[in-house]
């Protein structure tokens with residue numbers, strides 16, 4: 768097994784909890800369309816692209832719409848979401864995430880972002896995380912959604928690192944599958960019920976050390 772020289776991080780659910788803002792915006796849209804949208808429903812949208820999320824939401828509400836209307840609704844939801852995340856600051860970085868990234872940098876391990884979000888730069892800038900990344904791959908640079916490995920393959924390429932030397936941190940099952948398909952090791956952040964395919968599952972990054980990473 769190659770030694771680990773790079774870590775690739777998902778954003779929502781690993782470094783920050785933006786899922787709550789996605790939830791409020793999707794719920795607002797569902798309510799406008801005349802149906803409810805629960806937190807449990809929102810679980811189905813984690814790690815899923817914007818248009819795929821809208822399709823799931825409409826399926827839950829039993830609503831069928833043409834593509835042009837769907838595009839307009841996705842834009843409307845995004846405008847609300849951007850308004851919510853505009854007020855984010857570094858207090859919204861998830862426990863242990865910044866400490867772990869700082870420890871990686873001190874040990875000379877490269878750090879990349881691998882997120883489906885087209886709003887990743889706004890979130891990274893507002894939380895002060897941007898300078899820590901050697902490569903940033905987000906939804907504006909990819910054409911295939913997770914579980915396709917594209918986002919992580921592009922990240923490794925931009926870092927100049929072989930996939931075998933990379934570890935992916937993900938909170939979504941599709942993200943763990945994407946890592947495996949990219950030929951990378953993975954750490955699931957969340958529950959082993961959904962992330963059991965990862966090499967290691969942690970409840971959060973709090974207390975996780977570089978030494979433990981290097982044992983993977």
Ligand code: B16
Pocket residue numbers: 777778779780789812813814815816817820845881882883884885886887906
């Ligand atoms: P946007 P990640 C994902 O971020 C979210 O988990 C998912 O809920 C969202 O729909 C997707 O980004 C697209 O986000 O609408 O901002 O482009 O987990 O891949 O960091």
Ligand code: MG
Pocket residue numbers: 777778779780781813814937938939
């Ligand atoms: Mg995620």
